[in-house]
Amino acid sequence: MSILEGLRLAVNGLLSNRLRSALTMLGILIGVSAVILLVGVGNGASVAVQQQIQSLGSNLLTVFPSNARSAGGVQQGFGTGSSLTLEDVKAIANRQSSPDVVTAIPSAGGRAQLTYGNQNWNSSLTGTTQDFPSVRNYQLASGQFFTSGEVDASSKVAVIGPTVATNLFGGADPIGQVMKINRQNFRVIGVFAPKGSSGGFNNQDDVVVVPITSAWSYLLGGRGRNVQQIYVEATSAEATTAATTEVTQVLLDRHHISDPAQADFQILSQQDVLASASQTTGVLTLMLGAIAGISLVVGGIGIMNIMLVTVTERTREIGIRKAIGARRQDILLQFLIESMFLSGLGGALGILVGFGLARLLPIAVSALPTPVISTPSVFMAFGISVGIGLFFGLYPANRAARLRPIEALRYE
Amino acid sequence: MITLEGITKIYHTGEVEVAALKGISLHIPEGEFVAIMGPSGSGKSTLMNLIGCLDQPTSGRYILDGYDVSALTDDQLAWIRNRKIGFVFQSYNLIPRASAVHNVEMPLIYAGDNQQRRERAMAALESVGLLERAGHLPNELSGGQQQRVAVARALVTDPAILLADEPTGNLDSESSIEIMKLLRDLNQQGRTIVLITHEAEIAAFAQRVVRVRDGVVVSDERPAVATEMAR
Numbered sequence: 001m002s003i004l005e006g007l008r009l010a011v012n013g014l015l016s017n018r019l020r021s022a023l024t025m026l027g028i029l030i031g032v033s034a035v036i037l038l039v040g041v042g043n044g045a046s047v048a049v050q051q052q053i054q055s056l057g058s059n060l061l062t063v064f065p066s067n068a069r070s071a072g073g074v075q076q077g078f079g080t081g082s083s084l085t086l087e088d089v090k091a092i093a094n095r096q097s098s099p100d101v102v103t104a105i106p107s108a109g110g111r112a113q114l115t116y117g118n119q120n121w122n123s124s125l126t127g128t129t130q131d132f133p134s135v136r137n138y139q140l141a142s143g144q145f146f147t148s149g150e151v152d153a154s155s156k157v158a159v160i161g162p163t164v165a166t167n168l169f170g171g172a173d174p175i176g177q178v179m180k181i182n183r184q185n186f187r188v189i190g191v192f193a194p195k196g197s198s199g200g201f202n203n204q205d206d207v208v209v210v211p212i213t214s215a216w217s218y219l220l221g222g223r224g225r226n227v228q229q230i231y232v233e234a235t236s237a238e239a240t241t242a243a244t245t246e247v248t249q250v251l252l253d254r255h256h257i258s259d260p261a262q263a264d265f266q267i268l269s270q271q272d273v274l275a276s277a278s279q280t281t282g283v284l285t286l287m288l289g290a291i292a293g294i295s296l297v298v299g300g301i302g303i304m305n306i307m308l309v310t311v312t313e314r315t316r317e318i319g320i321r322k323a324i325g326a327r328r329q330d331i332l333l334q335f336l337i338e339s340m341f342l343s344g345l346g347g348a349l350g351i352l353v354g355f356g357l358a359r360l361l362p363i364a365v366s367a368l369p370t371p372v373i374s375t376p377s378v379f380m381a382f383g384i385s386v387g388i389g390l391f392f393g394l395y396p397a398n399r400a401a402r403l404r405p406i407e408a409l410r411y412e
Numbered sequence: 413m414i415t416l417e418g419i420t421k422i423y424h425t426g427e428v429e430v431a432a433l434k435g436i437s438l439h440i441p442e443g444e445f446v447a448i449m450g451p452s453g454s455g456k457s458t459l460m461n462l463i464g465c466l467d468q469p470t471s472g473r474y475i476l477d478g479y480d481v482s483a484l485t486d487d488q489l490a491w492i493r494n495r496k497i498g499f500v501f502q503s504y505n506l507i508p509r510a511s512a513v514h515n516v517e518m519p520l521i522y523a524g525d526n527q528q529r530r531e532r533a534m535a536a537l538e539s540v541g542l543l544e545r546a547g548h549l550p551n552e553l554s555g556g557q558q559q560r561v562a563v564a565r566a567l568v569t570d571p572a573i574l575l576a577d578e579p580t581g582n583l584d585s586e587s588s589i590e591i592m593k594l595l596r597d598l599n600q601q602g603r604t605i606v607l608i609t610h611e612a613e614i615a616a617f618a619q620r621v622v623r624v625r626d627g628v629v630v631s632d633e634r635p636a637v638a639t640e641m642a643r
């Protein structure tokens with residue numbers, strides 16, 4: 001019996017029980033479309049996170065002080081040490097000792113309460129130097145950033161993110177206005193252009209940036225002239241590894257540490273962050289896929305169930321076919337093709353439905369990342385659905401093939 | 413054509429052993445029209461299953477068209493059934509979802525014989541006078557027509573023997589005579605036919621009547637005169 005003949009038989013058999021075939025197919029359809037959609041959502045999240053990290057600057061290195069130790073040697077929280085200074089920043093930025101570094105900026109800050117007129121806003125405060133916009137990839141929408149002169153003079157000037165501008169000043173132009181940061185008067189001299197990052201904990205548009213010297217003098221009282229982080233801009237994304245080595249050497253020399261294992265600082269590149277974020281979203285995708293996969297298995301069991309019913313119903317037909325010369329493999333093939341056709345068709349329709357849902361979902365639920373459906377995942381979903389038909393059809397088909405002709409013929 | 417030598421068949425139902433056939437020897441030469449008769453429980457259905465290669469004997473030898481079929485595998489038996497035997501059953505046993513012509517060509521599909529499959533199936537249907545019903549489903553045909561489709565299916569592979577198991581059991585007397593005359597015509601064209609029946613009028617169409625009772629052959633005769641109906 002040829003495959004084509006088997007396919008014709010399968011279609012014939014499935015058409016004779018349209019509702020039942022359609023419902024069975026629905027199980028696979030739902031499973032496959034769930035896999036397509038959820039894996040797409042996972043991939044979409046991964047792409048979104050990567051874009052966000054890239055927008056920070058893929059050539060960015062962050063230097064943290066090591067964890068401080070209490071008198072008893074107990075480790076304190078991450079980055080709680082105070083080993084970094086403004087002089088460290090200047091040394092790192094020196095092109096002679098670190099040719100792969102464009103520049104470096106210090107950062108110190110925390111949360112800050114902003115007031116303007118009767119408006120209040122709580123935002124993220126960063127004290128830094130004049131190179132902040134280039135290192136952190138910020139553009140100015142209006143006004144200007146503060147200068148090195150203003151840093152040296154501890155000027156009470158501030159540049160705010162678009163979220164702050166909207167929430168504190170409403171529609172008014174904030175440039176030249178005086179607002180209060182933690183009860184200190186600061187003049188707004190610039191507004192950043194939106195970076196377009198999503199809302200949440202790390203909103204890069206909800207920031208207020210002041211000269212680090214002003215932050216030390218007026219805003220971060222009692223914590224000394226402490227640099228919490230140093231952002232280092234490498235010449236390119238590829239140069240980050242070389243830049244890391246150079247920065248490490250500069251800091252080890254400056255801190256008189258001979259053993260790199262004893263270093264009182266840590267360097268994290270965006271590549272590292274990207275890698276760990278990719279790993280996280282990868283796990284997310286896998287988990288979503290696994291959940292959807294369960295529904296695919298359930299669909300497969302549905303196929304097995306229906307195929308068993310079909311084999312029982314057609315016992316007499318199997319007997320007739322055997323009596324007129326069908327071998328075991330002919331019967332096996334007939335029912336295997338039938339179950340594979342059922343699951344394959346369900347899978348193909350599931351792919352279409354999955355595509356459709358992936359288009360509709362972001363429109364309906366704006367918080368979700370746009371699903372990204374990769375071609376391999378489509379082929380894989382189709383392959384798996386056919387495979388499920390094969391796997392779950394094998395037992396019923398084998399049962400049909402092993403029927404003894406006289407008993408099958410006698411079956412009513 | 414058919415030689416049975418000391419065939420026995422014992423069924424095991426739980427603890428009990430039931431001997432359905434207790435040593436049957438029979439020779440049916442080519443071109444003969446034999447009726448096997450017996451009341452229910454006589455073992456004639458078991459005999460028919462063995463002759464039809466649907467079952468294997470417990471002991472004894474069965475030679476069909478030169479093949480010793482008493483020791484073949486399932487797939488080899490399927491091949492013998494496909495090529496050497498044409499079945500006609502009491503309840504027609506057509507595939508309900510397939511048209512008449514598709515039912516007839518089914519043995520050719522399993523024979524892997526794709527040459528002029530449709531033409532051969534149509535020719536077989538023509539030989540039973542149902543050419544114009546080729547596209548009909550079995551439930552669109554009368555009982556007699558369905559049985560003629562079954563005869564066409566049995567003939568399409570040009571088998572060594574035609575095995576008819578109570579072919580008229582579900583038919584009215586008019587259709588019964590039609591079918592039996594069809595079988596007689598086929599026999600007169602040289603086809604070997606083995607007919608299983610419990611009706612004397614039907615058996616009268618055959619040249620030879622073998623009576624079976626309690627698993628043994630009790631008589632084997634050639635009636636000199638056919639009955640009124642068979643004439």
